[in-house]
Amino acid sequence: MAAFDRGAVSALLDRLVAEGRAAAASGRPADYIPALAAADPLAVGAALCLGSGEILESGESRRRFTIQSVSKVLALAYVLETRGEEAVFSRVGKEPTGDPFNSIIRLETSDTRKPYNPLINAGAIVVSGLEPGSSGAERCAGLAAFVREAIGGRTPAIDEEVYRSESGTASRNRAIAWFLDNLGLLGGGVDEVLDAYFRQCAILLDATELARVGALFALDGLVPGSGCRLVSVRHARIVKGLMITCGLYDGSGEFCSAAGLPAKSGVGGGILASALGRMGIGAYGPALDERGNSLAGIRILTRLSEELGLFEF
Amino acid sequence: MAAFDRGAVSALLDRLVAEGRAAAASGRPADYIPALAAADPLAVGAALCLGSGEILESGESRRRFTIQSVSKVLALAYVLETRGEEAVFSRVGKEPTGDPFNSIIRLETSDTRKPYNPLINAGAIVVSGLEPGSSGAERCAGLAAFVREAIGGRTPAIDEEVYRSESGTASRNRAIAWFLDNLGLLGGGVDEVLDAYFRQCAILLDATELARVGALFALDGLVPGSGCRLVSVRHARIVKGLMITCGLYDGSGEFCSAAGLPAKSGVGGGILASALGRMGIGAYGPALDERGNSLAGIRILTRLSEELGLFEF
Amino acid sequence: MAAFDRGAVSALLDRLVAEGRAAAASGRPADYIPALAAADPLAVGAALCLGSGEILESGESRRRFTIQSVSKVLALAYVLETRGEEAVFSRVGKEPTGDPFNSIIRLETSDTRKPYNPLINAGAIVVSGLEPGSSGAERCAGLAAFVREAIGGRTPAIDEEVYRSESGTASRNRAIAWFLDNLGLLGGGVDEVLDAYFRQCAILLDATELARVGALFALDGLVPGSGCRLVSVRHARIVKGLMITCGLYDGSGEFCSAAGLPAKSGVGGGILASALGRMGIGAYGPALDERGNSLAGIRILTRLSEELGLFEF
């Protein structure tokens, strides 16, 4: 890419947000809890964060949403920094799996008896179990402080309604957590670890903040703007390696071939992506495809990769 | 079989108890909780209960043990009587499965999304969810009253240590129960249903009492001695059909071909069997084979079937 | 049952054949090959064979059909007699499985790496591999000679059209056979063993002949009428144990609780059953339920068990 033309890129972002809004028509928001189902499917936004910390944005880029599974990469980076690789990867693998995100089968059938990777629910619950602190609130507060450093300044809030709804309806995640406990993989009591997990899923960010997190990874762990190191290069690469192989549920391979970028989606409608040395990207659009990925988000990221030549391999 | 010669049968029982004790040498008691691991592997006993209610017995036939999975057939009969077939079999199937007793896989993979049968843990927890009452204690008290009627007179006690130990260590069963809750199959709160389930597993009976229960089924639901109907013929047959196809964990098919009798085992070391119109049999021996069945019990039942010509089909 | 009243039983058979014909309306014949799909769904028949060899029959009891999976019990009995238990059960288990009859999964996942039982396709193909002879024709000729002895007199023919159709369309069975070869479980070349298997499935019998086979098992291995021993008591019991736990595909447990008899069905519409010391039963009706069992056959057998008090346990 030649010199970065802010005006042209801003205009491109506007066009892609419009394209994303059109793509959203064929899906709908997650409906397993009322607080998510109520999201406006046409509220679409996107933002880029350059290495300097500068933000370009378009559409509903300041509307906050619960980050849901996007929290899995934040928690993973946080736990890698605070507990180290050995603590994490002795309890969870690094390999993609063809199973659904909430599958429990391989805990019973796999030889290793540990979750395949930290981006499926079972693996993410193991990661929550490694967060410092005892109560769920304490564990999540540590993560929130880490996120504050990543995005610069603000400590993110939690959507209390979503948190309480998820906590009250999450029988499947409770089943997974008890199975993990049975395997000796849970670094804490089931209830407190799940509480931490439900809280982190309900963290509220907007697309510009996702873009900042994406830029953190694009800088291999340096906070955009400040240049402070928050995550080691090695840990940043591990997180990005997992995003590229497992970041978009059952659509990870498809997206990898189409956009060529590490990314992570959540059923709240957010996706973050990272383009090495170039930028972080945040996209939002609550209407999901059948795999649970934001339709608008995937469209915006794929097109942005094409238009800006971000395909990385 | 010709006229029933009490002396000869008593002598046979003595011989078979000795054989059973010898067979026990190659196994050991369940060790997942200390209270079970402490059982004396050479404590072996057996009893027959004739239709008249008369008992013949040998060895440690009055030593009490926790009935564990044997409770699954008692609870099933009780719930069939109190709630009816439709309530039960809309939530759990009647088919054997090649999976381990504590497997969770088919809850995720099967088209019907219900446990395959009431004698695996998942199915038995569904059955506990159908027991009348709200608290675990209340649910189990109803079952205990039913067992009292089946065995005549005494309300069975619960081994409090075993109950508390199981309740404290049963992460796998908690995982199963939460998954069942996720599928909408649990007729009550997870904690109270599991409490009922752990209590019923800790019910204390001896081999003579198992023999009485076996005789109840051998009489198609009439209480031996009194002749009162406790279970309908249809329900008794359903229970026996399940015992014959699924009663001995992963050894059900082997035992079916070897002894030709409906039977149910528990990891506490008890097994009950039923010979239609002839007798019920209770056997005890805490040393288990690798499938979780009492080594002494299987030996005693198989030999008794041969010697008394009990093979039923 | 009191004295056997031939007239009353004949009248009962007539009624049950009519009931079976009515039950057939809700299903249809197997349609994976044209030769089966062409069967008349209302052609229903039934026969009893007493220990004396005497036959009572009703409806289309002399219409021949391909025995399909019923051949699995004949082949098993034949191979147990000619090769012995060790040869068979070192290669195939005795346990029921909740998987479909043509499933391949457990060959990959089970610890034992052998088919769960000889009545699913994988296990039956292993059994065919143990039949003496080299070519498929030679192997099947041995089995046909064994069947001739079982039914008295006639060597059964093979439906050449069905045999050729199955042989030409059976990719799934070829997949299973190659997997078995990979596991070292196939006692012969894949093509010749499959050829034997396809031939045996196409053996033509009628309901009276199925009843004779059922009577052979009801007599624990003696040929009805002649009293000659064709199968040892031990082998007959093993076969019956497998029929009772796995004889009716995914409906085995249901049927076991409903009729209480060992039985084996085939997608050609035949079912045989055995009532110890009493009689063998053959039923025919090509309209199948969703599990692949003859609707008329199941109705006739279940009602016959009720009316004649054949429930065995």
Place this chain on the structure above:
Amino acid sequence: MAAFDRGAVSALLDRLVAEGRAAAASGRPADYIPALAAADPLAVGAALCLGSGEILESGESRRRFTIQSVSKVLALAYVLETRGEEAVFSRVGKEPTGDPFNSIIRLETSDTRKPYNPLINAGAIVVSGLEPGSSGAERCAGLAAFVREAIGGRTPAIDEEVYRSESGTASRNRAIAWFLDNLGLLGGGVDEVLDAYFRQCAILLDATELARVGALFALDGLVPGSGCRLVSVRHARIVKGLMITCGLYDGSGEFCSAAGLPAKSGVGGGILASALGRMGIGAYGPALDERGNSLAGIRILTRLSEELGLFEF
């Protein structure tokens, strides 16, 4: 990376080949056929191919070996070019799977009933079925001509002994192919498609030729040196996307996090990798780790990525 210093890189390659040879000590060659087991575990080589077509190499870089699963990416690129995306991806997915490379389970269990991706055996056999031609020889000749163009000049030979050995021992692959035929996914007869597959696995290349193929992908489909387009950008990216998510069997995720490059390994000991716009890499070393990847190859590629800054995301 600054200006490319040929001398320094050559010296680096020498060091890494020595490191690779040391790493090989903990593994051994594939032993499922004698022709592979006989490979010298200490024969290690590596080569780079720059965009200009220039080769840098070290060690046994001219020793030929059978490319085995590396052929899967060549065949995929070839079939994408000759048959188009729709023909391929209507029959096989793009998603990674946690199952072993030769697993058959998901063909039975997955909702889509197609192989998860073209780099596991089931998917690769589907791809071979799409190669133009009828006989196996004809299909493979087309692929060989494509490989000749990719590597410039020489038509690769086939190791006849390996081809015949694999063809004779590959029961598991035959099982997979028949299952695919059962699902209607095989674009040809089972025997001819498998023959093509076994032939392509036995194609002989050396590390310099693998490096040329890697460079072809690094140039998004242009032949290094000549600049002729052999593969479209879109198809090259699809192939690389699959390599990055699924290229190293059960070690794909680990390698992705460690080296950050698309790569594909084979049990013959070869691995190719591609660094966008920079170079292709070929590595050889027949001693494998427990996942089937060349120990030397993984070491060389991971270290080269570190030393030359090739990590791509």
